Amino acid sequence: MLISNLELVPGRRVTRHLGLVQGSTVRAKHVGKDLFASLKNIVGGELKAYTELLQESREEATQRMVAQAEAAGANAILNVRFATSSITARAAEIFAYGTAVVLE
């Protein structure tokens, strides 16, 4: 499965267009890690636990998008975009979407 945020793949032709595919996940933070992060909030610096959490969530969302594309019979997803939004103060939704296509 080729995943790209380009609208076309250089040197390859799109033979079929299978429409929008998407994947999303909602994640919340572990209380213990949140405690450490609130200490970090005093002195600044990177919140590694949050970086990792959002990165893992993005991978999860991407996997769900890929599963949908596979079910549709695609071999590539083009024009992929990511979006993040806070659902509540402690949970965030990570969303990935793109266009499933068949490349020759």
Added chain:
Amino acid sequence: MGVLAEFFDLIVFAVLFLLGFFVGRWNERRHYASLRRREGEFGDILVFSNRFPPAAAGRLDTALVSGSAVISEDYFKGLVAGLYSLIGGRVRSYESLIDRARREAVLRMKSEARARGAGMIINVKFQTFAIGGRNPNSVKGVELLAYGTALSARAQAGAAAAAPG
């Protein structure tokens, strides 16, 4: 007793304020030094927001690459931003925070591109996400995500692409 409690509150505030100001500033300086050093190291990887690859590039392998970083504010930055929200104006303490997160995200994206043997990233998009939002009790930080398409010359076409020069 009441006076003592108030005095204690004042000490806690002073400690947080000083920690935020000195340790926070030291952290920021160290981060900026590290950013400058690594930006030099990754200077050979070109980043564009163009949607299409250069026409002369020949056959290319593409891969989605991304980098992200969540950078926390410190107590001093939060306090300064709180004051600015009353009088309005440019909040420099948050500008540097977002700048650091964005440059860190770009560097991580570049390092993923280098690991794939790519020399160029095109169609780069940025996304900013505020952790905690408006909730005063929540952890405050900002996530910057950078993603784009890394281009690398195909192994078998590499020689052919280089020849016409």
